[in-house]
Amino acid sequence: MLEVGSHTVLDHDAIVGLLTTAPAEDLYRRADQVRHDALGDAVHLRGLIEFSNICRNDCLYCGIRRGNLALENHVTA
Numbered sequence: 434m435l436e437v438g439s440h441t442v443l444d445h446d447a448i449v450g451l452l453t454t455a456p457a458e459d460l461y462r463r464a465d466q467v468r469h470d471a472l473g474d475a476v477h478l479r480g481l482i483e484f485s486n487i488c489r490n491d492c493l494y495c496g497i498r499r500g501n502l503a504l505e506n507h508v509t510a
């Protein structure tokens with residue numbers, strides 16, 4: 434596992450280990466429990482209108498995250 438900021442993320446070996454050693458049904462059940470704990474059973478629809486690509490957060494999967502220093506920022510006036 435890796436520590437990135439305040440987040441603990443699984444590294445490649447940990448992900449491969451989970452996917453190859455745990456029965457798929459266990460992973461599905463655990464994922465469903467995490468989803469249920471976070472969101473319940475309601476359906477959440479979200480949308481956004483972007484007027485800027487500047488973000489203070491650093492979500493690792495996101496191309497416009499704070500840590501992406503290669504990104505050219507813009508704000509629509």
Ligand code: SF4
Pocket residue numbers: 488489490491492495496497498499
């Ligand atoms: S880093 Fe990306 S995904 Fe995370 S809050 Fe900002 S815009 Fe959203």
